[in-house]
Amino acid sequence: MKRTLSLFFTNNRKFLPLSATILLFFLVYAIGAGVYSGMRDPQIFLNLFISSPFLLISAIGMTMVVISGGIDLSVSGMVALTTVASAALLRAGWDPWLVILTMLAMGMVFGAIMGSLITFMKVQPFIATLAGMWFARGMCFFISDDAIKITDRTFKIIGQTKILIPGMSDVTTRTGNYISPMVVVMMLVFVIAIFVMHFTRFGRTLYAMGGNNGANENSARLMGLPVDRTKVLVYTVNGFCSALAGIALSIYVGSGHGLYAPGFEMTVIAAVVVGGIMLTGGEGYVFGTLFGVLITGVIQTLIQFNGRLSSWWTNIVVGLLTLFFIGAQSLLFARKKSQMATQKQLSQAKRVKRTAPGVVFYKRRSFWYLSGAASVIVVLAVVVLGNLQRTSADEASGNSTPVQAACQLQAYRRELAESFIQQGAILAYERNGGAQCIDEVYAIFPDGRIAGDNGSEQIEKQVSTADVEKLVEAITTRGWFTNEMYDTWHTPCGQCFGYYLTVQYDGQTKTIKAVDGGTDAPSNYWQVVALINSITPKFNSVP
Structure with a gap:
């Protein structure tokens, strides 16, 4: 039995990372659905896709680059540059479809330059793309220091359109479960990527180039494969995906800014790694990248439903998962090397009674990896339990700070708002x-x-009537009194804010509530909140 299982895993080793990723996603989602009834709502599952187009599209391009044996850190800069440039061109009166084509062409040219530097100038991918990232970020602020709002009707229609799911919605009332148009674009890119990677010469060349610390690239050259051309082309494709991701992000948030997508390149790489793509190249599947992105989304959703954890726990958990998958990749690579070493010894008919060096190396690496993983888990548990015990001790002794004592979500002061x-x-x-x-x-x-x-202090501020009129116009033009603005309330995390906003204008009154950090709130809602925060006075005390 043991030998049968060993042979099965050996013969299907390339599917193990993909299988682990898919199993992990469904396991985490099943646990979440069992603990939180809200996660059983089909729309919550669909929201994972609605909030992911820019991440998955960029991750697909990164998957191709990593499989070829490279890396691209310029994706975040390219995404931010696309949002700013597209917003600036739309503000200048360009046709929206021409803007989209221009941005995609810009991304392809940028990617081709990165690929040429790496291929012909022999610059390390890490260095070349890092320089490209900073260049793109700098160009963002060359175009505009501030955020540029997108008011184009086409972008708004794409961002606000709901594609109702047949059998899960009511077409007559336009209610029920839905997805966004960018989800369709995302899945189209996903399907095309699978076809390209597995049914074209370009995709097969990418797999042939990656892996074995660059030795496979030399082997591919000896086989007559167009390595240089393919390497330039894969970075060009990644530039295209980054630009398309930037367009998706600008449609999602309704603006462009040079500070968008900070650290996005690391999020993309983490999604690729968690998706089972080998960082050494040559192995992995685009299908796994989809689940790597979904795992990131479901972790964020669980943290939001928990209501007691900071949103930073998403990064912590994803970081630990990335470390785990990198370690697993290292073990698989070491096992492969040990098997090759053993086979080489057997082929030379040098049968010895001692264990092959490769096997010893693999066992040692397994020991240190498992020891390291256990140490991380223990340290994390000690930190969490220590904080809980310290909080409990403070509460028991009465030594808790005023901030901790007041740290309970207050009830909505509806009467005060209504009186205003x-x-x-x-x-x-x-x-x-x-x-x-x-x-x-x-x-x-x-x-x-x-x-x-704020309960302990009352303040006043005077602004011009023109400022108020401008604010009201901005709120109404963002569809406040339409179905595009709706409640997305859930229990906020310990460091999140809950927002209640009532607007009365032209005989209409509407209240909408939301929580920051959520992925399901309309982007226009946060634009309204930002406008209000920019003119409201600041309190001197905290109740």
């Missing part, structure tokens, strides 16, 4: 929660008066 509206305010806004558990209520009146109350 009855007094003639056109807007009542409450920001609740955060690390210090603040509870701030603001009211903005047509004459420019802004009143604020």
Whole structure:
């Protein structure tokens, strides 16, 4: 039995990372659905796809690069540059479809330059693409220091359109489960990538080039494969994917800024690694990258449903998963080398009674890897348990700080907000929660008066009526009184804010609530919140 299992895993070793990724995703989602009933809603599952187009599209391009034996750190800069450049061109009056084509062409040219530097100038991929990332980031601020809002109708339609799922929605009332148009684009890119990687000469050449610390690339050259051309082309394709991801991001957030997608290149690489792609190249599947991206999304969703953990735990968990998969890749590579060493000894008919050196090396590496993984888990458990015990001890002794003592989400002060509206305010806004558990209520009146109350302090500020009119116009043009603005409330994490916003204008009144850090809230909602925060006064004290 043991020998049968060993032969099975040996013969199907290339599928192990992919199988582990798929199993991990369904296991985590099943646990989440068992603990939180809200995760059983089909729309929550679909939201994983709605919030992922820019990540998966970029990860597909990165998958091709990594399989070829390379790496590309310029993706985050290219994504940010695309958002800024597209927003600037749209503001200048360019046709939106021409803007999209221009951005895709720009990404391809940028990727071709990276590939040429790596192929013909023999610059290391890490160095060349790192320089490309900083160049692209710098160009963002050369175009604009501030965020550029996208008001183009075509981009808005693409971003706000809901594609209802047959059998899971009501076409008459336009309600039910849905996906966005960018999900369709994402899946189209996904299907094309699978076809290219497995049914074209280009894809087979990528697999032939990667792996074995560059030795396979030399072997591919000796086989007559177009290595140089393929290497330039794969970075060109990745530039295309990065630009398309930037377009998807600009549609999703409705603006462009040079600070968008910070550290995005590491998120993409982590998704690729968790998806089972070997960093040494030559092995892995685009199908695994899809589940690597979905695992990132489901971890974020679980943290949001938990309501007690900071959103930074997403990065912590993804980082640990990345380390685990890299370690597993190292073990698989070491096992392969040990098997090759053993086969070589057998072929030379040098049968000895001692263990082959490759096997010894593999066992030693397995020991150190498992020891390291166990150490990380123990340290993490000690830190978490230590914090819990310290908090419990502080509460028992009465030595907890004021911030900790007040750190409970306060009930929505609906009566105060309604009283402001009855007094003639056109807007009542409450920001609740955060690390210090603040509870701030603001009211903005047509004459420019802004009143604020945080429970222990009351403040006022006067702005011009033109500023108020501009704010109201911005809110209404973003579809506040349409179905495009809706509640997306869930229990916030310990450092997140809950937002309640009531707007009364032209005989209409509507209240919408949301939590920051969520992936399902309309992007226009956060633009409205940002506009309000820019003119409201600041409190001097924390209740």
